[in-house]
Amino acid sequence: MENVIEVSDMSFGYTRDMILEHVDFTVEKGDFAAVIGDNGVGKSTMVKLLLGVLKPTKGSISISGKQVTSLRGTGIGYLPQNGGSKAAAFPATCEEIVMSGLYSKIGFARFPNKSHRAKVEEALKKVDMLDKRKALIGELSGGQQQRVMLARVLAGDPEVLILDEPTVGIDAESVDRLLHILHHLNIDKKVTILMVTHDIEKVGPYANRVLCLSEGACREELLPDAKIVHAHAHSHPHGGSEHIHCANCEHSDSHGHDAEHCAECAHCDTHCGHDHTHHDDHDHHGKGAV
Amino acid sequence: MPEILQYAYMQRALFVGLLLSVIVACLGTVMVHKRLSMIGDALSHSSLAGVALGLLLGFNPIVGAMAVCIVAAFSIEIIRKKLGDHSELAVAIVMSTGIGLAGVMSGFVKSSADFNSFLFGSIVAISGFEARLVMILSAIVLVAFVLLYKELFYISFDEQAASISGVPVGAVNAIFTILTAVTVSIAARTVGALIVSSLLVVPVAAAMSIARSFRTTVLWAIFVSVFSTIGGLVLSFYMGLKPGGTIVLISVAFFLVFRVIALFRGTASSDAKKGA
Numbered sequence: 001m002e003n004v005i006e007v008s009d010m011s012f013g014y015t016r017d018m019i020l021e022h023v024d025f026t027v028e029k030g031d032f033a034a035v036i037g038d039n040g041v042g043k044s045t046m047v048k049l050l051l052g053v054l055k056p057t058k059g060s061i062s063i064s065g066k067q068v069t070s071l072r073g074t075g076i077g078y079l080p081q082n083g084g085s086k087a088a089a090f091p092a093t094c095e096e097i098v099m100s101g102l103y104s105k106i107g108f109a110r111f112p113n114k115s116h117r118a119k120v121e122e123a124l125k126k127v128d129m130l131d132k133r134k135a136l137i138g139e140l141s142g143g144q145q146q147r148v149m150l151a152r153v154l155a156g157d158p159e160v161l162i163l164d165e166p167t168v169g170i171d172a173e174s175v176d177r178l179l180h181i182l183h184h185l186n187i188d189k190k191v192t193i194l195m196v197t198h199d200i201e202k203v204g205p206y207a208n209r210v211l212c213l214s215e216g217a218c219r220e221e222l223l224p225d226a227k228i229v230h231a232h233a234h235s236h237p238h239g240g241s242e243h244i245h246c247a248n249c250e251h252s253d254s255h256g257h258d259a260e261h262c263a264e265c266a267h268c269d270t271h272c273g274h275d276h277t278h279h280d281d282h283d284h285h286g287k288g289a290v
Numbered sequence: 291m292p293e294i295l296q297y298a299y300m301q302r303a304l305f306v307g308l309l310l311s312v313i314v315a316c317l318g319t320v321m322v323h324k325r326l327s328m329i330g331d332a333l334s335h336s337s338l339a340g341v342a343l344g345l346l347l348g349f350n351p352i353v354g355a356m357a358v359c360i361v362a363a364f365s366i367e368i369i370r371k372k373l374g375d376h377s378e379l380a381v382a383i384v385m386s387t388g389i390g391l392a393g394v395m396s397g398f399v400k401s402s403a404d405f406n407s408f409l410f411g412s413i414v415a416i417s418g419f420e421a422r423l424v425m426i427l428s429a430i431v432l433v434a435f436v437l438l439y440k441e442l443f444y445i446s447f448d449e450q451a452a453s454i455s456g457v458p459v460g461a462v463n464a465i466f467t468i469l470t471a472v473t474v475s476i477a478a479r480t481v482g483a484l485i486v487s488s489l490l491v492v493p494v495a496a497a498m499s500i501a502r503s504f505r506t507t508v509l510w511a512i513f514v515s516v517f518s519t520i521g522g523l524v525l526s527f528y529m530g531l532k533p534g535g536t537i538v539l540i541s542v543a544f545f546l547v548f549r550v551i552a553l554f555r556g557t558a559s560s561d562a563k564k565g566a
Contacts, residue, residue, distance in 0.1 A: 051454050078454050090323060090447055092504040100444045104456035109437045136502060156455065 002029045004160055004192045005050065010059030012042075012049055018057065019045055025211055032186045032193045034203045037213030043196045044081075046213065047164045050194070051078055063160060077101075077158030079150055081165040087137040087145060094140075094148045095133040098123050101152035123155040124148075127181055143174020150181065161185070163195040167202065175199070179206050294527050302421050303413045303533070307519040309428040310477050311489070315515035316435045317470050318490035319497070319508045323446035328381045329366060330487030333474040336362035336388025338483050340475065341408045342395035351408065352420065352479055359471035362388055367467060411482030411534040413523065424476055431469050438462055443504055482534040489515065489538065496545035499552040514544045 005027035012020045019042040027033045037043050048054040049061060052068045061068040063076060087097065098120045099112055106112055124130040127147040137145055146166060153161065161182070167175040183206045185191040197203045204210065294300050321329060337355035344354030362384050369380035399405050407415065416424075435442070441462045444452040453459045477486040497510030522537030 053450065053454070076454070078451065080451075087447065090504075091498050091501050091507045092443070092447060093502070096443070096504050097447065100440070100447060100452075101455065103440045103444050103452075106440065108441075111440075134502075152451075 003027070004029050004031070004064055005194060006060075006062045007050075008060055010049065010056045010061055012045060012054065012057050020049075020213075023059070023213075027192060027194055027209070029192055030186070030190050031209050032182070032207045033195070033209040033211055034200060034207040035194060035196045035211045035213060036198070036200050041213045041215075043213055044164055047078075047162060047196055050162055051076070077153035077156060077161045079146075079153050079161070079163040079166045081168050082142075082146075087149075089138060092137055093134050094124065094129060094137055094151075095120055097137055097148055098133075098151045098155050101155035105156065119155050120151075123151040126154055126185075127151045128177070141171075141174070143170040143177065146170055146174065146178060147181070150178065154185070158191065160192045160194070163193070163197075165196050165198060167197065167199050175202055179203065182206065294524060299414050300523070300527060302416065302418075303523055304520060306416060306421050306424045306480060307413055307523055307537075308516060309424055310473075310480055311515040311519035312512050313428050313431040313435070313473055314477055314486070314489050315493050315511040316431065316508060317466075317473055318494045318515075319504075319511050320442045320446050320466060321470065321490055322494040322498075323504075324449075326381075327491045328378075328385075328487075329363070329470070330474060330490035332366060332381045332385035332388065333359050333362055333471055334478050334483040334486045335385050335392070337475045337478045338392035338405075338408060339388050339395060341478075341483075342392050342399055342405060345399045345401065345404055346395060350419075351404070352423065352475060355408070355475035355478060356472050358388070359475040360468055363467040363471040364464075367463065408478055408483055410532065411478070411480050411485060413480040413533050416480060420476075420479060424480075427472060427476055431473060434465060434469055438465065442466065480534075481537055485534040485538050489518075489541065492538065492541040492545055493518065496541065496548045499545070499548040500555070514541055514548075518544060 003026040005025075007023055007025050010020065010023045011018050023046070035043055035046070045054065049056055050063065050068065055069075099116065101123070102112065102116050102119060106116060121130060121133070124133050127150050129144065129147050129151060132140065132144065132148075137148060140148065150166075163182075166178060170178070179202060182193060182195075186193050186206070195203060195207070200210065294304075318330070321327060337359045340354035340356065340358030341351040342354075343358065344351035347354075366380045366384050369383060370377040373379055396402075396405050441452070441457050444455075444457055445459055445462060449459060474486055474490075477489065481489060493511045493514035494507070496514045497507045501507035501510050518541035519537050521540045523533055525531060525540070526533040526536045
């Protein structure tokens with residue numbers, strides 16, 4: 001499987017004291033990686049390093065095969081924490097804000113055309129905000145604002161999505177909705193997702209990888225089986241468990257490679273390696289599993 | 291023909307006022323949304339140091355004001371980045387430096403009347419050269435604003451996201467800084483250094499009360515700015531008032547009326563709504 005994000009022997013410190021030391025990890029195409037860790041451990045710093053906002057003191061970071069020094073053309077979408085809160089007092093419509101996600105593609109001294117407007121509509125539709133396209137962003141709830149900010153990112157058709165605690169400050173229903181959208185982007189559109197989060201209870205079921213930042217280093221955690229909502233078809237070479245679930249009784253199993261039948265109900269339909277579409281057919285979101 | 295249009299100096303004042311009010315509103319909209327409302331104050335006060343320098347050394351004070359404004363604008367940007375969490379202090383530091391320099395140098399200027407004309411403006415006394423300068427500048431600012439509208443919108447809204455998405459934020463900010471500095475220095479000559487910062491902010495504040503998008507905010511700001519300027523010049527001509535102050539007071543009246551309209555329509559700014 002192709003590595004989309006590669007961090008090798010990366011260290012960083014704002015002063016001489018290093019916040020992150022010898023961090024090594026890779027994120028493969030199609031992964032949904034959750035990054036967890038205590039406050040102040042350097043999660044947001046790592047996001048800034050991945051985005052090229054900060055430069056590593058040592059080591060290297062590459063995204064989609066390009067060293068992170070210039071991000072132009074690497075197809076990254078970024079959704080910050082409380083992305084919509086900046087917009088609260090800004091007099092712009094949802095449409096205007098989503099269109100801004102296309103500006104670098106439209107190019108200097110050029111103006112949006114019909115196809116750009118269609119892209120904006122499509123992005124708003126994906127996040128279920130099309131009916132609010134003429135509304136001022138400041139008039140929306142925190143969850144709706146965050147969905148509009150996600151639509152702005154999606155308008156640019158990113159191959160990689162980096163999210164820094166996007167669920168902070170929004171209500172539980174909006175969190176579920178946002179995660180549901182991300183889940184479908186990850187499964188249907190094969191968008192690689194790296195999400196920094198404190199809310200592993202909510203995010204865990206959607207992720208196939210959990211990276212834990214602790215004392216400046218990064219290690220991979222096993223996902224708790226009971227929380228798995230969907231399965232990824234590819235393997236996880238970094239020690240993460242590979243999960244499948246039974247379409248019949250929703251039992252999760254991390255030993256799916258060899259299992260012929262569900263350990264709970266003996267239903268046979270759960271081989272890991274099934275394509276994603278198949279698993280989507282048995283998505284539990286609609287059943288309120290999250 | 292109305293009496294006001296029978297005088298060449300008033301025709302010139304109205305024409306220059308019209309042009310300046312349009313470009314000041316365009317730049318002001320971006321400035322306010324970049325949370326840099328006070329930059330207009332810092333630049334206009336700093337421009338006085340350039341005016342004093344020009345009067346002292348015997349070159350056109352507007353050229354002096356432009357040069358000092360550009361240096362001041364870039365100084366604000368540099369200091370802002372160095373100060374991190376206290377970046378707002380950059381404006382105060384540059385403004386204080388400008389006022390200090392202007393204060394010291396004005397003591398050596400022989401004709402205090404010339405210096406005072408920049409403090410409160412003298413739109414009805416601008417020369418043909420200054421009118422041509424305003425025309426050229428207005429054309430440059432308008433073209434640049436239209437061409438950079440997308441980028442300026444994105445940077446005003448979310449500078450970091452704009453940078454990540456590939457917008458050349460540094461270059462766009464530098465162009466905007468130069469355009470603002472030059473506009474402020476010329477506007478200081480017409481409406482006065484003490485008043486130009488109000489014209490950069492008040493029409494935008496009025497527009498924000500009733501606009502339903504960023505595009506309409508720009509258009510409403512232009513509307514308020516143009517009508518305040520023309521209205522101010524007409525009123526000051528017939529009532530013997532100072533044009534600069536009259537222009538600003540009319541824009542404040544627009545702001546108050548728009549706030550009342552917004553309250554009735556229930557479309558006051560999001561802050562007001564959230565507080566309600």
